[in-house]
Amino acid sequence: MSTQDLKRAAAARAVALVTDGMRLGLGTGSTAAFFVELLGARVRQGLAVIGVPTSEATRAAAQAAGIPLTTLDETPELDLTVDGADEIDAGLRLVKGGGGALLREKIVAAASRRMVVIADGDKRVAVLGRFPLPIEVVPFGLGATRRAVEAALPRAGCAGALTLRQAADGSALVTDGGHLILDAHLGRIPDPDALAHALAAIPGVVEHGLFLGLATGAILASREPASFGEAASRGEAGSPGEAAPPGGGAPRLDLLGTV
Numbered sequence: 287m288s289t290q291d292l293k294r295a296a297a298a299r300a301v302a303l304v305t306d307g308m309r310l311g312l313g314t315g316s317t318a319a320f321f322v323e324l325l326g327a328r329v330r331q332g333l334a335v336i337g338v339p340t341s342e343a344t345r346a347a348a349q350a351a352g353i354p355l356t357t358l359d360e361t362p363e364l365d366l367t368v369d370g371a372d373e374i375d376a377g378l379r380l381v382k383g384g385g386g387a388l389l390r391e392k393i394v395a396a397a398s399r400r401m402v403v404i405a406d407g408d409k410r411v412a413v414l415g416r417f418p419l420p421i422e423v424v425p426f427g428l429g430a431t432r433r434a435v436e437a438a439l440p441r442a443g444c445a446g447a448l449t450l451r452q453a454a455d456g457s458a459l460v461t462d463g464g465h466l467i468l469d470a471h472l473g474r475i476p477d478p479d480a481l482a483h484a485l486a487a488i489p490g491v492v493e494h495g496l497f498l499g500l501a502t503g504a505i506l507a508s509r510e511p512a513s514f515g516e517a518a519s520r521g522e523a524g525s526p527g528e529a530a531p532p533g534g535g536a537p538r539l540d541l542l543g544t545v
């Protein structure tokens with residue numbers, strides 16, 4: 287079973303959460319793209335929803351899938367956002383922004399009553415920080431902002447290099463909001479709240495990829511068969527193994543938080 291299969295399985299489980307009339311936040315990334323594709327199939331069967339995309343890429347995918355779209359200006363409160371993540375810990379804290387859409391993703395998640403993360407099980411970590419933390423910054427004053435971020439890291443117990451994210455052609459990647467991204471290679475983030483506060487206090491920082499207190503649930507798909515009670519033995523919220531005959535072909539779906 288490929289990682290793509292796992293992502294698709296998590297997305298399919300999330301589509302089952304959607305009911306008629308819902309106002310949805312539509313995430314960005316390869317897992318969220320499966321959700322958009324599968325949701326589109328339900329819409330074409332008659333499901334009535336409206337969605338707010340978290341990126342121009344998701345907007346295009348949702349339009350192609352036939353999902354009616356709205357904006358947070360027209361629809362400032364959403365029922366459910368379904369989005370991927372680069373890392374998730376046992377407290378449903380996330381690192382996001384690997385696809386460069388963290389700013390819109392966070393605005394949409396914050397406007398939603400529920401945010402359910404969909405991911406393959408490899409995204410689960412004991413301590414956040416293995417994945418480089420995206421920090422979205424305005425182009426003006428980049429050098430000064432970079433120095434301020436470097437100075438803030440040790441105050442939050444972190445250390446590591448910052449790299450300016452590049453597009454495929456080698457130029458600096460520009461986000462949908464016209465900003466740049468510094469990726470912080472930290473290895474571990476011992477105190478995510480402290481780092482989030484330190485970064486938010488820097489004027490040139492628009493947002494960062496720490497999503498704290500936003501996710502209300504998660505669906506994590508793994509290859510290994512379910513072992514009953516495993517999540518509880520890890521001291522985590524949620525229930526393990528919704529669909530996993532031992533040795534069978536179905537992925538195991540671990541549900542964290544409220545799904």
Ligand SMILES: O=C(CO)[C@H](O)[C@H](O)COP(=O)(O)O
Pocket residue numbers: 313314315316317318369370371372381382383384385386387388391
């Ligand atoms: O935060 C994101 C985009 O900004 C994505 O949700 C995150 O990078 C996960 O992507 P994928 O589902 O492709 O693994």
